[in-house]
Amino acid sequence: MRTALVDTSRGWGGAEEQMLVLAQELERRGHVVSVVARAGGRVHEGFLRSGFLVLPVARTGLAAISAPLKLAARIRKAPPDIVHSHRDHDLPLGKLISLASGAPLLLTQHCMPQRPQALAYGLADRIIAVSGYIADGIRAKVPTVIGRTGVIRNGIDPAMFASPDRTYWRRHPAVGDRAPLLGAVGAFYKGQEELISMLPRLRGEFPRIALLLIGEDKDRKQPLLDLAERLGVADAIVFAGRIPRERMKDALGSLDLNVSAFRNEGFGLSVLEGLAVGTPFVGYRAGGYPEIIRDDRTGVLVDGPSGLSEAIVKLLCDREHLSSLRAEEHPSIPDGLTLSGMADAYEQVYREMQKKP
Numbered sequence: 296m297r298t299a300l301v302d303t304s305r306g307w308g309g310a311e312e313q314m315l316v317l318a319q320e321l322e323r324r325g326h327v328v329s330v331v332a333r334a335g336g337r338v339h340e341g342f343l344r345s346g347f348l349v350l351p352v353a354r355t356g357l358a359a360i361s362a363p364l365k366l367a368a369r370i371r372k373a374p375p376d377i378v379h380s381h382r383d384h385d386l387p388l389g390k391l392i393s394l395a396s397g398a399p400l401l402l403t404q405h406c407m408p409q410r411p412q413a414l415a416y417g418l419a420d421r422i423i424a425v426s427g428y429i430a431d432g433i434r435a436k437v438p439t440v441i442g443r444t445g446v447i448r449n450g451i452d453p454a455m456f457a458s459p460d461r462t463y464w465r466r467h468p469a470v471g472d473r474a475p476l477l478g479a480v481g482a483f484y485k486g487q488e489e490l491i492s493m494l495p496r497l498r499g500e501f502p503r504i505a506l507l508l509i510g511e512d513k514d515r516k517q518p519l520l521d522l523a524e525r526l527g528v529a530d531a532i533v534f535a536g537r538i539p540r541e542r543m544k545d546a547l548g549s550l551d552l553n554v555s556a557f558r559n560e561g562f563g564l565s566v567l568e569g570l571a572v573g574t575p576f577v578g579y580r581a582g583g584y585p586e587i588i589r590d591d592r593t594g595v596l597v598d599g600p601s602g603l604s605e606a607i608v609k610l611l612c613d614r615e616h617l618s619s620l621r622a623e624e625h626p627s628i629p630d631g632l633t634l635s636g637m638a639d640a641y642e643q644v645y646r647e648m649q650k651k652p
Contacts, residue, residue: 296645297327299375299398301389302382303354307337308482309564310405312540313425313449314381318347320638329375331366331385331392352388363388367395377401377645383408383415390418399648403447406561407432407582416440421648423447423641425562426583447644448586449562450637453628455541456571459548464507469533473505475551475611478574480565483508483515486556491519493604494528500608504531509546509565511537548572551617552610553594555579556603563587566594571628575620577606587629593620 298321300314318328332338334351342349350369353362366388374396380389381403393400402419407429416422416437422444424430434441464470477497479490487508497504508519516534523529538546543565547553553569553576560566560582567587569576576594578584588594595606610617 296325296377297329297373297375298377298379298645299329299331299350299370299392299396301331301378301380301385301392302338303331303333303336303352303385303388304338304382305333305336307341309449309562310381311338311341313405313564315341315345316452316634317638317641318342319345320634321641322347324638324642331388334362363391367391370395374398376649379403379641380419381405383411386415386418393420401644401648404429404433404561407559408436411436413437413439419443421445421644423644425449426586428583428586429561445644447637447640448632449564449567450631450633450635451564451567451571451628452634453571456544456548456568459544459572461545461549463542463545463549465549467533467535470505470507473503475501475503476505476507476549477552477554477607478507478509478547478550479554479556480509480547481555481557482510483512483519485560486558487519488522489556489600489603490554491522491526491528491532493600493607494523494531495526496604497607498528498531501611505533506531507533507535507550509535509538543568544572547574550574552577552607554603554607555584556600558582560584567628567632570594573621575610575617577603577610579603587632589629591620593629595620 322328329348330342331350333354339349339351352366353359370392375398378389378393378398379401383404389400399420401421403423405425422440424446427446430444430446433444464476523532547569553574555578558579558581562583566576570593576588580596580598588596590596597603597606
């Protein structure tokens with residue numbers, strides 16, 4: 296099967312990581328995968344490095360006017376069987392490719408859309424959300440696509456997370472012998488301010504505690520630094536930057552807790568990756584987290600800010616309970632959330648879409 300993946304995003308996040316591992320698994324299964332990406336962008340570069348055929352398309356300047364038509368002409372020479380967009384902002388481009396090739400258009404939505412347009416979502420022949428939370432949001436906001444919307448949750452390859460190096464952070468010059476270690480993964484709009492605001496209380500219990508902010512977000516970094524300075528906890532925060540996917544098992548496996556104060560997470564890929572290396576999660580009972588976490592078995596979900604800090608303190612003080620949640624000897628990936636299972640589900644959707652007249 297020939298599959299054209301579409302993602303013209305400027306940056307690279309969890310959606311792009313999942314698109315890459317899906318592409319690699321599909322290719323391993325015999326699919327011919329191509330990728331439509333913003334010319335010169337991180338998706339373009341990332342898939343080229345991974346050996347995929349990338350069809351670049353200009354998205355800015357005068358070249359952006361003619362680029363879609365040139366792409367459509369190229370697509371006609373080697374048409375895909377499925378057009379699979381991974382961002383809803385690419386639906387018009389995906390539809391153009393679909394019309395040029397005669398292939399059906401599938402959208403995978405990785406985050407909760409704020410203002411989904413019925414006209415744009417109507418361009419997709421099928422819509423897949425990576426969580427029930429996102430699917431429910433789409434159905435509520437765009438009732439016309441209820442019958443075309445389903446769920447395929449993200450999955451990971453357990454082999455990628457085997458045997459983590461649990462001394463990873465000890466070699467980091469800003470961490471050293473600090474303990475306990477809390478880690479929060481993601482762009483800096485995901486509740487990091489709230490976590491920083493909890494540090495004065497947490498330091499009262501654990502004077503050597505460190506909060507590791509994993510990810511890159513230059514535009515939002517300074518306000519976090521300013522907040523930490525005002526609260527007198529700047530020395531307890533480590534801006535760890537972006538960590539390569541192949542080292543995430545070490546970074547997550549070296550934490551005491553994986554934490555988040557974000558309430559609108561579409562899925563929570565880093566939460567699943569943390570479970571794969573036995574690191575429990577503490578966060579809000581919101582977004583996609585309840586679909587991953589088995590409360591008080593692989594982590595703790597709470598309903599309010601005071602509950603979040605209390606849960607962190609309680610777990611760190613109860614080493615026996617924390618050890619039982621860590622499940623170091625038997626890391627826990629919830630049923631169905633494997634890369635193999637995810638690819639099986641997408642292949643089934645591809646086959647169903649091809650059968651339609």
